[in-house]
Amino acid sequence: MTVISIANQKGGVGKTTIALNLSYALAENGYDTLVIDLDPQFNLSFGILGMKLLDYTDKNIGTLLSKNSIKKKEIEESIVKINDRLDLIPSHLQLSAVEKMLVNAYAREMKLKNIIDNIKENYDYIIIDNAPSLGLFLINSLVASDYIIIPCEPSYFSIAGVQLMLDTVEEIKEANLNQKLNVLGFIFNKYSKQSKIPQERLEQLKQLYPNIPVISIIPRTITVEKAEREGMPVFKFESNNPASIEFLKLAKWVIENVK
Numbered sequence: 330m331t332v333i334s335i336a337n338q339k340g341g342v343g344k345t346t347i348a349l350n351l352s353y354a355l356a357e358n359g360y361d362t363l364v365i366d367l368d369p370q371f372n373l374s375f376g377i378l379g380m381k382l383l384d385y386t387d388k389n390i391g392t393l394l395s396k397n398s399i400k401k402k403e404i405e406e407s408i409v410k411i412n413d414r415l416d417l418i419p420s421h422l423q424l425s426a427v428e429k430m431l432v433n434a435y436a437r438e439m440k441l442k443n444i445i446d447n448i449k450e451n452y453d454y455i456i457i458d459n460a461p462s463l464g465l466f467l468i469n470s471l472v473a474s475d476y477i478i479i480p481c482e483p484s485y486f487s488i489a490g491v492q493l494m495l496d497t498v499e500e501i502k503e504a505n506l507n508q509k510l511n512v513l514g515f516i517f518n519k520y521s522k523q524s525k526i527p528q529e530r531l532e533q534l535k536q537l538y539p540n541i542p543v544i545s546i547i548p549r550t551i552t553v554e555k556a557e558r559e560g561m562p563v564f565k566f567e568s569n570n571p572a573s574i575e576f577l578k579l580a581k582w583v584i585e586n587v588k
């Protein structure tokens with residue numbers, strides 16, 4: 330079982346899109362996959378469940394994180410079955426209040442890890458979608474993860490912001506919160522060949538961090554957004570779209586490189 334955080338404190342770089350498409354693609358390849366929506370904006374949960382999200386007011390990652398002691402049965406009751414191989418623990422409107430409450434909790438950095446430890450034998454992969462912030466939820470996510478994937482987009486601020494994520498990873502290790510946390514790589518999202526800038530930004534990223542691989546380059550295409558609006562992975566929406574091909578390639582890469 331492998332836990333992967335999709336994280337970047339920068340907003341709008343594609344975390345949710347990648348968490349959704351990678352999770353579906355891993356499940357499509359026959360791997361039992363759980364995706365956890367740890368973002369109070371609940372984009373991933375809403376994308377998948379739509380208005381049905383309202384049915385999970387008392388069964389979501391927020392209710393689990395706010396408990397002092399957690400029972401396996403309670404966790405299992407919060408899991409929503411999406412298809413044969415894919416499960417979701419949804420986010421909820423009240424999740425930001427839970428993050429504030431967690432600040433005073435005992436072992437506050439370990440809460441998510443404790444939840445995951447209870448159910449990890451049930452899955453091959455657990456993917457966590459994170460909020461664009463460097464708060465306590467992100468720390469929980471990184472403490473619970475084996476790997477982090479950092480999505481970026483071809484903007485100056487996105488490239489400049491990567492260092493903050495890498496510093497956070499180092500802080501987690503230095504604080505002995507999770508020694509085995511590893512940066513799996515960058516995903517360069519919203520790539521386009523139409524102008525020179527995306528290519529230049531990609532080169533910049535590679536030059537700045539020569540030891541961190543760019544594991545996938547996802548093209549910018551409106552189809553990604555359209556599929557999301559339908560609550561679907563892009564490869565189910567338009568299988569021959571270049572973004573679909575890239576997401577399926579990404580899943581294959583993860584399966585081959587992450588055991």
Ligand SMILES: Nc1ncnc2c1ncn2[C@@H]1O[C@H](COP(=O)(O)OP(=O)(O)OP(=O)(O)O)[C@@H](O)[C@H]1O
Nearest residue numbers: 340341342343344345346461519548549550553554
């Ligand atoms: N490759 C792409 N091509 C076109 N649009 C994309 C692509 N990837 C993401 N988008 C769109 O960009 C927007 C932001 O993407 P997404 O929500 O995945 O980012 P995020 O990092 O999760 O944002 P946040 O930080 O707010 O959680 C969405 O509308 C999404 O549909």
Ligand SMILES: [Mg+2]
Nearest residue numbers: 344345368372
């Ligand atoms: Mg998001």
